[in-house]
Amino acid sequence: MGDPARKIPTFEELLAEIDRLPEYLSGEIIEPGVIRTMSRPDAPHRRAARECQWALRGASADVTGSGWWIEQEPAVRFGERLFNPDLAGWRVERCPDPPHGYPITLTPDWVCEVLSPSTARDDRKIKLPHYARSGVEWVWLIDPEIHLVEVFRAERQQLWLVTSAGEEETPRLPPFDLEINLVSFWIPRKPAEPPSP
Template structure:
C-alpha cells in the first residue's frame, strides 16, 4: 500500500507557524504550502533599507509627507502566499488610512526588495514576477553589492525595467516625485591599512 497523500498545510496553518518563529528568524510563504525562513539581514542590507525609507520621508504621509503610506517589512498576503517586502507603499488616494491588518491583504502600489546573497534569487525569480502578475505597479530592486537600484514597472502583468540608478547618483525614481541621493545607501569599504616601512 502507498503512503497517504501528503496534506498541504493551509495558509492559516503556515502563518501560525511563522508567528511562532524565534525573534531572530522571519518567514515567508513564497510557494503555496511552504515556509521559507531566513535570519535577520546584515549591515549593508539594513543600511540600504533604512536609508531608502528615510529618503522617501517626503512622500510618506506618516512622516509628514504626502501621497503615500510607506511601511517597513510589512507582511502582505498575495492569495496563498505571504511576502515581507523590505519596503512597501500604498497610495493615499487608494488607501486613505494606513493599512492596519495582519497580514495586509490590500496589495501595495510599490514594493522594494534589498538584495542579499541569500535572498536575491527568490526576490528576482519568485517575488518580482509574482508582484507584477498580482498587480503591484512598481518594484525596486536595490543591490548593495553592485550599488545599483533597478526600477520595474508592471506592464500587462510583467515586470519591465524602466530605470536604473548607480553608485552616488541622485535622480527621480518612479513612482515617486522626489530626488533620491543614493550615496548614503551604501556602506563604504574600510580604507586599506597603510603598509609598514
C-alpha cells in the first residue's frame, strides 16, 4: 500500500506558520497549500515602493479626504491565497473607511508590485493573472532594475497592458489623475568605467 495522500494545510494553518516567521522574513500563500518566504527587499526595491507611495499622496484619502486608501505591504486574502503587494489601493467610494482586518478580505481596486530578481517570475506568472481573476481592476509592475513601470487593466478577468513609462518620464498613469515624476523611483545608475588602455 502506498502512503496516504498528503493533507494540504488549511489557509489558517499556513497563516499561523507565516506569523511565526522570523522578523527578517515575510511570507505569502502563492498557491493553496504553498508558502513563499522572502527576505526583506533590497535598496532599489524599497526606494521604488517608497517613492511610488509618496508620488500618490495627492490621491490619498489620508491627505485629501477623498480618493484612495493606499496601504503599504498589506496582507490581502484572495480565497485560499495570501498576497502582500508592495502597495494596494481601495477607492473611497467603495471602501468609505480604511480597509481593516488581518488579513484584509476586501479586494483592492489597484495593486503595485515592485519586482525583485527572486520574485519577478512568480509576480508575473502567478500573482498577475490571479489579481485579474479576483477583480483587481488595475495592476502596476515596477521594475527598478530596468527603470520601467507597466500599467495593466483587467477586463473579463484578463489583464491588458495599457501603458508603460520609465527613466525620466513624468506620465499620468491610470487610474490616478496625477503627474508622476519617475526619476525619484530609481537609484541612479553608475557611469560605465572607461576601458583600460
